[in-house]
Amino acid sequence: MLTSKLYAPTLREVPSDAEITSHRLMLRAGMIRKAAGGVYTYLPLAWRTIKKIEQIIREEMDAAGGQELCMPIMQPAEIWQESGRWSVFGQEMFRLKDCHGREFCLGPTHEEMITTLVRDEVRSYKQLPLLLYQIQNKYRDEIRPRFGLMRSREFIMKDLYSFDKDEAGADISYKKMYDAYTNVFTRCGLKFRPVEADAGAIGGNHTHEFTVLAAAGESEIACCTACDYAANVEKAELLPIDASEEEAQPLKKVETPACKTIELVADFLRVPLERTIKAVAFQDENDALVLAFVRGDHEVNDVKLQNAVGALELRMADEAAISAAGGVAGFMSPIGIKKGTKIVVDSTVMKMKNAVAGANEVDVHYTGVNPVRDFTDVLTADIRLMAAGDPCPHCGAPVEITRGIEAGQVFKLGTKYSEALGATFLDENGKEKALFMGCYGIGVGRTMAAAIEQHNDEHGIIWPRAIAPYEVVVVPVNAKASEQLALAEEVYEMLLAAGVDAILDDRKDRAGVKFKDADLIGYPLRITIGPKALEEGKIELKVRRSGESCDCTKAECLAKVQELLKDL
DSSP: OBGGGOOOOOOSSOOTTOOSHHHHHHHHTTSEEEEETTEEEEOHHHHHHHHHHHHHHHHHHHHTTOEEOOOOSEEEHHHHHHHTOTTTSGGGSEEEEOTTOOEEEEOSOOHHHHHHHHHTTOOBGGGOSEEEEEEEEEEOOOSSOBTGGGBOSEEEEEEEEEEESSHHHHHHHHHHHHHHHHHHHHHTTOOEEEEEOOOGGGOOSEEEEEEEEOTTOSEEEEEESSSSOEEETTTOOOOOOOOOOOOOOOOEEEEOTTOOSHHHHHHHHTOOGGGBEEEEEEEETTOOEEEEEEETTSOBOHHHHHHHHTOSOEEEOOHHHHHHTTOOTTSOOSTTOOTTOEEEEETTGGGOOSEEEEEEETTEEEEEEOHHHHOOSOEEEOOBOOOTTOBOTTTOOBEEEEEEEEEEEEEEEETHHHHHHTOEEEOTTSOEEEOEEEEEEEEHHHHHHHHHHHSEETTEEOOOGGGOSOSEEEEESOTTSHHHHHHHHHHHHHHHHTTOOEEEOOOOSOHHHHHHHHHHHTOSEEEEEOHHHHHTOOEEEEETTTOOEEEEOHHHHHHHHHHHHTTO
8 A cells, every 4th residue: 555545634633522542543643533423434544453353353253163144233123122121221222113113223232133043043952052243333322422432322343142052051152252352352462351340231140341451441440469350340349348346326316517428427526437327319210219328438339239229220319309208418328218218238338336327307417326226128238339459359458440441241141032032942852941142242443442542652553563554664755766765665565575564655745744644653663765775775664662773674674574573
């Protein structure tokens, strides 16, 4: 490819609506352009990287026994209604009707479609195990699309689905995909951690997220400082903290004027924050009130709480709902709340002694609160958010919190979808059984964006060689000088003949402009053909990642390029 022919409109200014590094650099490097909120066109440079990531994925999926197919993007409502998920996705699902009034959706995922396909074709255990995958666009109507390709309405995903005759077989398929994903992200040149995660709307009883470590990530990851435990903080398990033994004091009301936050209460009563109980009020999708109580220095984990009460979604409660249940915003505890209200108390709170909690009266709190004695008709569960320094649930060592980008996720689904959709087979004894399933997704565009978040500097992108749009750029310092350009063309053709993915910057622009574009786009290796190449026979090779450069002759160039590329 000649740069003079390449459609890559680079920008010198930073786009004002781009919030994170990958979004800014992909716009500036002429890789993507916005069509609408959360909808992007991939320009040639980005598309080459997408295709390289897809090829790595295909090779690993095929090596693990996967078979590629392509399913419809437009899916009939009936199969989603049959599985019970038509309402779970809520506003995120793009819904439409055909000219006959029949309902469809644009696929946000394909569990229903693949399960009904296999249901109608697989009859015997002899046809199992089965691993089917596709790489295809998905659609989710994000309320707030942001961060470029990180959270968009239209995105490219690889989704594979496994079908096995029993749980043991499903475990084998899960391990195959876990290992294949490890290979994919390693080959893409990424630093990542597989972490325990929440299954969300997909469901299932076991799942890992493959999280690319990056400061711009939306996921918070708890990593043990001693063992290999790692989990998304939404999933991270926390053991209850025992309070010191002391004699129970009587429950007593005290005035706490204008103390509407737990910090103000602790300060006013001169007690440590960890001896207070904090209330957070939510409403579920049916407007039912859900009250959550955690220790004053802890935070409520919305996902754990949602799972504890079986809600599809939670939002902050309004004061009318709180008042109707007998509560007073800013001064709440389970004491005095009307029966029938959903009250969830963190397991650590239930171990507290002589704590401070709201009295459900304006400007009044209780002291001497002993939850085991004083809290009735409550659900006890682990609903707090893990924080740095909390003990690892596996070994007890402190955890640290880092950020990351979820680029892939693997799920054990069990028989959730096969039972709902009637996908069965006959076992060795002729008995009908439900298929054991797993599903496995990789965000292809997200992986590209995550690579940029992890590999960049003040000059631009620094691509890992395996997914760079081009591995090498050949730059004649002065393309107007015919001898320089001719030598650059010779080197370029030599690289192509040897299978090196190269591009020639034959533009008549100043050398500084071409060097800046090469750094912005992030080609792993730059070859510079200048006056020295003609006068002294010296060709400069410069590594984008380290900035290190060396000289070689034309005869040595190919071998030196191949040697340098091995480490990039």
